Amino acid sequence: MPLINIKYFASLREKAGLEMERMEVNVRTYGELYQLLDSRYQFGLPSEMIQVAVNDEFSSMQETILPEAKIVFIPPVAGG
């Protein structure tokens, strides 16, 4: 099971109640990871609206989770 680091941004951070966390997961893709976290923290935003960055680079929710990945879930931000 890969050990990963997750960082949250904007509204996701508030819902999660933390800025980052480190965990061991037994899901395969970033999309599945998001679903898992969504059911835990009730983000309320479907994964198609969320950008995922892996090791400081944008990636796809369909990609397989890399061990020790630094993952950031970024919700759309639209105020102005």
Place this chain on the structure above:
Amino acid sequence: MFSISSSPLDQNQLHSDLSNDKAGAIVVFEGWVRDHNEGKKVSSLEYQVYAELALKEGTQILTEALERFNLHDILCVHREGHLKLGEIAIWVGATASHRDEAFKATRYVIDEIKHRLPVWKKEHYVGHKPEWVFCRHHHHHVHFNETDYYQKQNKLVDQNKLKSAKILVVGAGGLGCPALVNLASAGIGHITIVDPDKISISNIHRQFLYAPNLVGEQKAVVTKNRLMELNPFIEISAIVDYFRPEQVRNFDLVLDCTDNMATKYLIHDTCLIKKIPLISSGVYKFEGNLRTFLPEKGCLRCFGNIPSDDALLGNCNDFGVLGTTTSILGSMQASEAITYLLTGENESSKYTFLFDLKLLTPMKVKNSARVGCLSCADLLELKLDELEVDQVGERELLDIRQMTDEDLINFKTDKKIVLCCHRGHRSKKVANQFRAKGIEAFSLRGGAENLS
């Protein structure tokens, strides 16, 4: 009391409108179109008046005159449109029991009008190009020259590049105000502002181009006027409307300063299709993001994202917003715009920046175009350096140099393939045919000559 006229003024009529047996004096001021200005021979004048605001302001000035001075009546008419030499551009008349009050009031009104009325004057010269002069600052700015205006930045920028640039700014709100002020004062030569909204009292805390006395006015128009005051050496136009794709033409750059995801995606997709660089920003409480989208260098849809539902996200009304956040992010958009115009690139085209202004910890995420993105990449053709496994995924290289047209028609695969021919022309054609058959095919740009 105060009015604007598009036809020549009738002095006799105006005079008799003021006639009053109790008045002991009338003082009339007439402003005429003269034949010279700043050493140039003037042939005619064109007045453009921002009517709604001018009527309000003009009436206000006359009310002030009535309150300050002991008058019977006061009347003022300002012309708009094209005026010939000798025509009356403005007429002010005040009646009073005693001449002194009438003199003072007339003087007060003409001075205040020169300073406060939103009126532009285009002077047509003999042997020179016509020039717009903002009357409010007419007396000041004609003594200044453009080079001095940019004196403190000329070691940093190529002013000509900024002067020739055309920028569209969508949204004149929290992000738009700081972005626009910085762009205008830096001397971006052509700025177009799109905003459908009117100023409301709750905008002003972060939208610093506005003030309580302007509540109800159109943001785009007020902004245009404010920026013309700020920098008389540039051109500004206002579009009072929602953003529409057809507004995007001939621009070097678009700034998305809007506050909702539906519009952000519409702007994003429009710029993608029209291949116009876009600098986008959004804020959430004390956080904001910043990204420049350059044609074919990655887009919002690269990784399958879809436009977000604004109802799910909420807006500034729901989560709150502070002027410091929007001011910083809007200024950064302007800064990135200037860097891009000067150098053809900027940092936020390489990385998306996510700022948390409470923690002051910037986070940056590398932007890249996903090869095969249906929205942004020049999909059909791949360059050699895009053939690396991590970018292309599992694609097979298919050399079609020895394959006949018939071979190609019968070719079947369920894999992704990159076609390669001699120079990349035939492979491009075949890639198109393959795609029509449902094969995910690409063409190697430049062909096999590139491989050796």
